Amino acid sequence: MADTRHYDVIIIGSGAGGGTLGFKLAEAGKKVLMLERGNFLPREKENWDPEEVFVKERYTTKDAWHDKDGKPFQPGVHYFVGGATKVYGAALFRFRERDFEQVQHHDGISPEWPLKYDTFEPYYSQAEHLYHVHGHHGEDPTDPPFSQQLEYPPVTHAPRIQQLHDLPGGLTEVPFVPPIPLPVMALIMSLIVVLFGGGRLSIDWMMSRR
């Protein structure tokens, strides 16, 4: 029987991009269907084991992708509800202005973007608000211009880093606390999942498996 359900927006993938977009669209009253090929990341002791996560790549897909010449490579992606945010470092830096220009990297050229930093700046502020990013704009000397200071104070340095930070004039490079979202994606994704049954945010959730 044909599925007659209607959605304003269908989002494929519940990672940082899809999850954030879905949340904001649902908040704006849109009916959203989110398709996710992965399952929930299992809760197990290996979640906390850097060797398992980063060296043995326990949660990385075993899929092979292919480059333009048909050569297979391991893409380093994570098929889970929440995508790569299940394993990411949770430091939410803004791109710098020059990242939107053509940049020559060791492996090739990152092409110029049609939109520049200025266009994205207000959305960075919104995202920092959404993710409760802790930090202080301007402490990092490479910070790009900002229209709103972060709402939450920086997290504290680890003791050794604090010692380095406090050295009287001894360092040319001063450590700064990176912008860290505290409740992070986990909260957003939990909200979506918790609310999905109740329909308050009108998000449906489907796991798609091959």
Ligand SMILES: Cc1cc2nc3c(=O)[nH]c(=O)nc-3n(C[C@H](O)[C@H](O)[C@H](O)COP(=O)(O)OP(=O)(O)OC[C@H]3O[C@@H](n4cnc5c(N)ncnc54)[C@H](O)[C@@H]3O)c2cc1C
């Ligand atoms: C180890 C690690 C550390 C990182 N640390 C940081 C950091 O500190 N700060 C930072 O800003 N970034 C960090 N990143 C990068 C950041 O996590 C990614 O840039 C971001 O998650 C990308 O979001 P995305 O939505 O584009 O993709 P993903 O997060 O990869 O999400 C894609 C989603 O789509 C799903 N999907 C794919 N194909 C299909 C399909 N056909 N049907 C249905 N679903 C599908 C996948 O299962 C996945 O859930 C890190 C990444 C990794 C791997």
